[in-house]
Amino acid sequence: MGVGMEYKSILGERGRAVDEQVLYDLRISELLEDILGRERDEFLRSLYLEPLNNEEIAVFRLNVFRDLMRNEVYNAVENFVEKIRESIDYIELEKEAYEQHKLGLHLDAALSYIEAIESFYNDLKVLGIRSQGLLNFLNYLQSIVESRSFRLMKERVYEAKKARDGIKIRVKIIGNRIKVRRYDEGEDLSAIIKNLFSRFKEGEVEEVKHISVTSEMSHIHAAILEGAFKFYRKEYEILKRFMEDFQKIVDDGVMRFAKEVKFYLTYVRYMKKVMQPEYLFTIPNFTCDGSINVKNFYNLLLLRSGRVVHNDISTDGVKRVFVITGMNSGGKTTFAISFGQLAYLSTLGLPVPATEASLPFFTSIMTAFPAREDPRESMSRLEQDITKALKILKQANSTTLVIANELFSTTTSEEGFQLARLFLSELNRKRAYCLFVTFIPGVASIDFTISLVAMPSPEDPMKPSYKILPGSPPSEYMAVRIAAKHRLLYNHLREMLR
Amino acid sequence: MIHFDLLKIGNSPKITTAEDVRADLELDKIIGIASNKDRLVAETWLEVLLLRDSSEDIMRYRQEAVKDALVNREAVQKMYLLAREAIEKARREVFIPRLDDPTLVVYETSKGIEILVDAVEKLLTILTSAKFSSKAFSELMSSLTENIDSEFISSARNIAKILAYGEGIDFSVNIGNYNCLKNPVLLVPKERNSLISKILSIGKEYTFSIDPRDEAGLQVLADIKRWVLSQIATTMLNAYNRLRNFFEDLAKQLSFYIGVINMNDFFEKIGLPKTYPEVNPRKLSFENLYCLSLAISTLSKPTPNTLDSDVDGSFAILITGANRGGKTTFLKAIGQALLLTRAGLFVPAESFIIPTPGAIYTHFLREEERRMSYGKFEDEIRRFRSIVDSLKRGDYILMDESFSSTNPVEASIVAENIVSAIVDSGINVAYITFLHDFIYRFTNRYSKKTVLLVPERLKDGTRTFRLVRGFIQPGYAMELWRKISATLSYSTSPSPTV
Numbered sequence: 001m002g003v004g005m006e007y008k009s010i011l012g013e014r015g016r017a018v019d020e021q022v023l024y025d026l027r028i029s030e031l032l033e034d035i036l037g038r039e040r041d042e043f044l045r046s047l048y049l050e051p052l053n054n055e056e057i058a059v060f061r062l063n064v065f066r067d068l069m070r071n072e073v074y075n076a077v078e079n080f081v082e083k084i085r086e087s088i089d090y091i092e093l094e095k096e097a098y099e100q101h102k103l104g105l106h107l108d109a110a111l112s113y114i115e116a117i118e119s120f121y122n123d124l125k126v127l128g129i130r131s132q133g134l135l136n137f138l139n140y141l142q143s144i145v146e147s148r149s150f151r152l153m154k155e156r157v158y159e160a161k162k163a164r165d166g167i168k169i170r171v172k173i174i175g176n177r178i179k180v181r182r183y184d185e186g187e188d189l190s191a192i193i194k195n196l197f198s199r200f201k202e203g204e205v206e207e208v209k210h211i212s213v214t215s216e217m218s219h220i221h222a223a224i225l226e227g228a229f230k231f232y233r234k235e236y237e238i239l240k241r242f243m244e245d246f247q248k249i250v251d252d253g254v255m256r257f258a259k260e261v262k263f264y265l266t267y268v269r270y271m272k273k274v275m276q277p278e279y280l281f282t283i284p285n286f287t288c289d290g291s292i293n294v295k296n297f298y299n300l301l302l303l304r305s306g307r308v309v310h311n312d313i314s315t316d317g318v319k320r321v322f323v324i325t326g327m328n329s330g331g332k333t334t335f336a337i338s339f340g341q342l343a344y345l346s347t348l349g350l351p352v353p354a355t356e357a358s359l360p361f362f363t364s365i366m367t368a369f370p371a372r373e374d375p376r377e378s379m380s381r382l383e384q385d386i387t388k389a390l391k392i393l394k395q396a397n398s399t400t401l402v403i404a405n406e407l408f409s410t411t412t413s414e415e416g417f418q419l420a421r422l423f424l425s426e427l428n429r430k431r432a433y434c435l436f437v438t439f440i441p442g443v444a445s446i447d448f449t450i451s452l453v454a455m456p457s458p459e460d461p462m463k464p465s466y467k468i469l470p471g472s473p474p475s476e477y478m479a480v481r482i483a484a485k486h487r488l489l490y491n492h493l494r495e496m497l498r
Numbered sequence: 499m500i501h502f503d504l505l506k507i508g509n510s511p512k513i514t515t516a517e518d519v520r521a522d523l524e525l526d527k528i529i530g531i532a533s534n535k536d537r538l539v540a541e542t543w544l545e546v547l548l549l550r551d552s553s554e555d556i557m558r559y560r561q562e563a564v565k566d567a568l569v570n571r572e573a574v575q576k577m578y579l580l581a582r583e584a585i586e587k588a589r590r591e592v593f594i595p596r597l598d599d600p601t602l603v604v605y606e607t608s609k610g611i612e613i614l615v616d617a618v619e620k621l622l623t624i625l626t627s628a629k630f631s632s633k634a635f636s637e638l639m640s641s642l643t644e645n646i647d648s649e650f651i652s653s654a655r656n657i658a659k660i661l662a663y664g665e666g667i668d669f670s671v672n673i674g675n676y677n678c679l680k681n682p683v684l685l686v687p688k689e690r691n692s693l694i695s696k697i698l699s700i701g702k703e704y705t706f707s708i709d710p711r712d713e714a715g716l717q718v719l720a721d722i723k724r725w726v727l728s729q730i731a732t733t734m735l736n737a738y739n740r741l742r743n744f745f746e747d748l749a750k751q752l753s754f755y756i757g758v759i760n761m762n763d764f765f766e767k768i769g770l771p772k773t774y775p776e777v778n779p780r781k782l783s784f785e786n787l788y789c790l791s792l793a794i795s796t797l798s799k800p801t802p803n804t805l806d807s808d809v810d811g812s813f814a815i816l817i818t819g820a821n822r823g824g825k826t827t828f829l830k831a832i833g834q835a836l837l838l839t840r841a842g843l844f845v846p847a848e849s850f851i852i853p854t855p856g857a858i859y860t861h862f863l864r865e866e867e868r869r870m871s872y873g874k875f876e877d878e879i880r881r882f883r884s885i886v887d888s889l890k891r892g893d894y895i896l897m898d899e900s901f902s903s904t905n906p907v908e909a910s911i912v913a914e915n916i917v918s919a920i921v922d923s924g925i926n927v928a929y930i931t932f933l934h935d936f937i938y939r940f941t942n943r944y945s946k947k948t949v950l951l952v953p954e955r956l957k958d959g960t961r962t963f964r965l966v967r968g969f970i971q972p973g974y975a976m977e978l979w980r981k982i983s984a985t986l987s988y989s990t991s992p993s994p995t996v
Contacts, residue, residue: 093676104677167673170685173723174666176708176716183670186685189660190730193737196653199500199645203743206735209598210728212721216678220708220718225677227704 005143007253008136010064010260012057015050015348023049025367026340026403030301035270039262047263051347055286055361061264061349062283063131068264069271069283069351073134076123078265083116084258087250098222100229103239107164109249110157110242114150117254121145137257144251153246160242163235169228178220180227267350274303274353278310284346284357290317290398290431297354299338309466311335315450320433321424323444323451325473330454331466333405336435340365340403360399360433366392368404385409389423398431405437417442424449441473500645500744502638504751505542506559510551513857514888518881519548522860522898523833524791531764531794532757538582539753539760543841546754550888552840552855554777559633560842561774566632567755568762573628574755577621581749584617588742600724600731607731607738608661614741615654618646621748660687661734669726682726758843765846768793775839775850782807782926785848789831790838793846801963802847803828807949809853814921814948815928816937817965823953824963825930826898832928833858833896856892856926859885863899878903882916891924898930910935921947 023029032048039045052058067073090109094102121141129135144150170186172179215221229236271281279298287293296310309331313322324332342352343362368388385407392402407423408416420436420443427434428448436443444451453471457463513519520526525547533540567574592610594603625639659665668687674680708715765772770788786802793800801824807813815832817825835845836858861882878901885895901909901916913929913936920927921944931937941948952968955961 090676097676101677104673104675107677108675164673164677168670170668170670172666172668172687173719173726176710176719178706178708178719180704181702186668186670186683189657189684189686190733192653192686193657193730193733196650196657197737197740199650200740200744201499201501201747203736203739203741206597206732206739208600208603208728208731208735210600210725210731211598212725214714214718214721217676218714218718220715220722221679223706224679225673227706228673230704231702 005140005253007140007256010133010137010257011047011263012060012133012349013052014047015052015057018049018051018344019366022344022365022367025369025405026337026344026365027301028341028344031341034300034304036266037270039266041262043259044262044266048348051344051365052349053363058347058349058361059286060131060133062351064133064264065268065349065351066283067127067129067131067134068268069281070127072123073127073129074265074268076120076127077261080116080120081258081261081265083112084250084254087112087116088255088258091249093217097217098219100222100225101217103236103243104164106243106246106249107157107160107239110153110246111161113249114154114157117141117144117150140253140257144254153249156242156245160238163232163238167228167232167235169224169231171224178224178227180224180231182231271351274300279303279308279353280355281351282354282357284342284352284359286346286361287317287358288360290320290360291315291358292317292360292433293356293358294339294342294354295356297338297342297352297357299334300341300353302334311338311466311468313339313452319448319450320431321428321446321449322435323424323446323449324435324437324454324468325439325441325444325451326454326468327456327464327474330456330464331468332437332454334466335452335454335468336403336405336437339435340367340401343401362401362433363397363399364395365401365403366395368392368402368407370406370409386419389419393423393426393430396427396430396432400430400432402427402432402434404434406439407436409439416440421446444473500641502634502641502748502751504563504634504638505546505754506556506634507546507549508551508556510549512545512548513550513859515859515885516548518862519833519837519858519860520544522862522896523830523837523858525834525837527791527794528761528834529757532761534760536753536756538749539757542750542753543757546841547837549840550857552857554855557775557777557840557842557855562632563634563755564758564842564844565774566630566635567758570628570630570635571759573624573630574752574759576624578749578752578756580617580620580624581745581752584614585742585745585749588613592738594735597735600728601720603731604661604727604734605663607734608658609663610738611654611734611741612658614738614745615651615658617745618741619651622646661730667723667726671726679722682729684726684730761843764794765844768797768799770799770846771848772844773847773849774844775835775852777853777855778851779853780809781851782809782813782853783849783851784835787831787835787850788846789827790834790846791830792827800827803831803965805949805951810946812921812924812926812947813853814917814926814940814944815951816941816948817928817930817951818932818937819952819968823955823961824965825951825953827963828951828965829896829898829928829930833860833894836894853926854892856890856894857888859889859893859895861885861895861897861900863902879912889920889923889925892926894926894928895920896928899932900929901933909933910939914939918943 018028028049032045035048036045052061068077087109090105090112094105094109097105121138121144124134124138124141129138168183170181170183275281280296291314293314295312297313298308298310302308311331315322324335326332338353342354342357343359344365345352346357346359347362347365368385371384389404389407392400396402404423408419416438417440420438420440424434424436424443424446425448436449438444443449444453451470451472452468453473455465455467455469455471457465525544529540529543529547532543588610591613592606594606597603622642625642628639630636630639666687667684669682669684671679671682708719710716762772764770770790770793771786783806785804785806787804788802789800803824817828819825835847835850836852838845839850839852840855840857864878882900889895901913903909910933913931913933917927917929917936917940937950941950950968951965953961954964954966
């Protein structure tokens with residue numbers, strides 16, 4: 001069907017493939033498992049693995065999200081995609097079907113398609129959409145709906161459906177013989193039985209289920225239909241002519257849209273699943289002054305296992321290196337990964353898990369996490385750490401985000417400190433952003449860094465609160481307090497051993 | 499709709515501590531006699547004996563039916579046998595292993611309907627030749643004769659024939675999505691083999707046969723049959739279930755009266771008196787009450803007890819005194835008689851009058867609780883607590899050495915708190931106890947409501963296993979001390995003189 005207008009992709013442009021190591025360190029693959037669920041569409045998956053090259057496309061996508069995060073828009077789009085899918089499925093089925101069924105499948109494909117196009121067009125017109133992406137598609141739809149060929153198809157499809165609905169036959173099966181005739185009249189046996197036994201109180205109510213083990217479109221069905229068409233000649237002709245006159249049903253642009261828009265639908269569905277009053281998503285806002293201001297962000301993966309703590313992170317853009325220290329198992333790494341994931345999602349043009357999110361558009365996100373001990377690896381861990389650090393430094397620039405976790409920990413803390421200072425000074429000089437998780441408290445006192453600390457729980461100082469707040473590293477050590485509790489400090493031991 | 503109710507169980511659940519009552523009052527012995535190894539009778543007796551709810555009306559309704567069943571014992575036995583055999587035959591011949599094969603379900607249920615309809619016919623014959631007078635049995639008879647006539651029987655048989663194995667099927671059907679068949683409605687077959695119908699159908703019928711070698715085709719055909727029959731299979735199954743349910747209901751209700759007949763025979767064999775209890779809110783009175791479970795164990799008449807007491811709202815029977823004097827037997831005799839009374843049964847006594855037909859609960863000391871420990875005491879209290887949750891005004895609680903797992907001083911305080919509260923709440927108590935502080939204080943405070951019983955001892959010291967009224971004697975112990983010391987010419991010094 002010629003429409004004369006070109007379809008413009010709802011995705012804007014494609015991005016570039018993400019670095020595998022980042023995918024692993026930031027646990028993006030796991031996150032995608034949650035987002036995609038049982039969706040096995042490779043095209044869709046690849047979209048989530050392609051950070052965008054420029055901010056404009058990210059904003060283009062985020063604007064589509066702004067529209068789709070309204071329920072009525074989302075429902076309209078989802079409904080549309082489902083119907084188009086249905087239509088495509090019918091056409092697929094036609095290839096294998098008997099002539100008698102082909103007539104029906106083609107009719108159903110057209111019915112779904114027409115209904116999909118019309119209802120979506122009518123919905124979208126009045127929903128007040130604002131994103132360029134959806135507005136483009138609305139225009140495209142309009143050109144379809146107003147085309148002569150579409151109107152003609154619509155007229156004919158309803159005629160064909162009416163013809164089919166009028167068919168009713170009586171079938172008799174005796175042994176392997178089947179008799180078909182026009183239905184005239186008959187007595188419903190089921191109603192008679194119900195009435196007859198209603199005088200007995202209801203017993204156990206059971207439902208007999210029938211699961212077809214054979215096709216509903218077999219040669220036997222085709223033969224029954226052939227019988228039916230013998231007695232409904234006119235109806236048959238109408239169905240047949242419709243199929244001949246309208247061979248192609250679904251427009252190519254519509255088909256592409258239905259495929260691409262799943263990128264958005266999948267994510268909105270995921271957000272809906274996650275969202276509760278305390279777990280919200282927000283459309284990120286890309287800053288140009290280098291500042292970061294993210295409020296109440298949280299870790300999506302941890303949501304699986306229960307309640308999750310919210311944290312903030314901010315800088316005016318002058319200081320860009322965050323050093324995170326504090327108690328063991330206090331949520332330091334989770335904090336860094338969560339922020340890394342949030343930044344990653346923003347570079348795909350996706351809403352992020354926070355109540356407010358202003359941050360630069362990162363053109364690259366890099367990670368330096370401790371390598372798993374691998375005896376086959378010839379380099380020592382310290383060597384690997386340094387290699388990673390240097391590779392990062394080579395690529396880093398003012399729109400780079402580096403997430404580093406316990407780097408340089410396989411040496412003395414003094415040396416570790418020296419290495420960290422070197423690495424961070426370099427990043428700072430390049431004006432790159434970094435979250436540096438370490439247990440070397442000295443790193444937090446380097447002048448160009450922002451010190452963040454994992455805080456203990458206010459109720460029980462032995463337990464973490466998972467809150468990461470600005471401040472100086474603690475002066476008292478948890479391990480010492482635990483020893484004191486068990487009366488194992490010097491004085492206790494002296495007293496006991498006296 | 500057919501309605502009958504020989505038991506008036508209503509919606510009453512079991513009492514909450516049913517298993518304790520069952521064990522404490524040795525109900526299995528009683529049920530053993532009633533059931534004579536018939537499991538259904540045993541189940542029904544257990545259920546009826548342990549119902550939480552009852553009323554004087556229900557008690558009378560059942561008493562009347564019990565008397566009626568004893569008069570018409572032959573008809574009751576015949577009906578019971580018929581119902582059991584019909585169920586058993588259906589169980590043996592109707593095989594529905596799964597609910598996803600409609601063809602099988604339809605064939606099997608039509609077989610089942612045939613079996614059960616035969617039994618319905620026979621049931622009517624038995625009923626109409628008996629002479630029932632009670633409300634319960636009269637209703638059964640009238641409801642059946644009003645609802646079942648020869649037309650029902652022949653229609654039901656006809657349905658079973660139409661849907662029997664090997665018959666063809668005749669249905670109407672429309673054409674739906676994919677041009678698949680939809681909305682099948684199974685029809686009453688038209689008269690077959692009529693010459694006129696054959697002539698009339700020439701040119702109006704499209705007939706084809708499936709080649710016996712076309713295995714796939716035959717499978718499809720079987721599937722179509724299943725599909726069409728699935729519309730009626732649920733109806734047939736539920737019709738069959740209604741019929742079977744009717745017989746199961748009937749068998750269950752009759753089984754109670756089969757137990758009555760068996761128990762009556764036992765009473766006669768042992769020579770136990772038989773009385774139908776009465777309710778009088780101001781009386782607790784019985785004459786020669788026997789412990790039924792003891793009679794069953796010994797196959798003889800045990801020592802009976804007699805009591806006559808006025809009741810003002812509620813009563814407490816405290817039982818104390820030497821072991822092996824018949825205290826627990828007495829408690830069981832009362833408990834069993836109360837349960838039989840509520841069930842509408844006769845009890846082993848010359849007369850039996852109780853103030854209310856309330857529910858019966860037991861709190862008997864467990865062997866493992868005989869050791870004193872706060873853990874055990876807490877268990878005991880917890881167990882008591884679970885009874886308290888269901889106690890209502892007019893109920894009975896039978897206690898055997900409750901609160902013996904802690905020292906008698908504090909146990910007395912607990913017992914006094916608990917028993918006073920119970921009696922003041924209009925609940926009746928019979929309590930075997932050795933808690934002297936409690937007995938003393940309680941009988942003084944509740945002298946009008948309390949009966950104190952002790953094992954009878956004749957002047958020569960012989961035990962009669964009968965309980966008689968006892969009296970509180972303050973200072974008795976001191977007196978006894980003095981008495982005995984005097985007898986033994988033993989002087990306690992220094993001892994205060996009174």
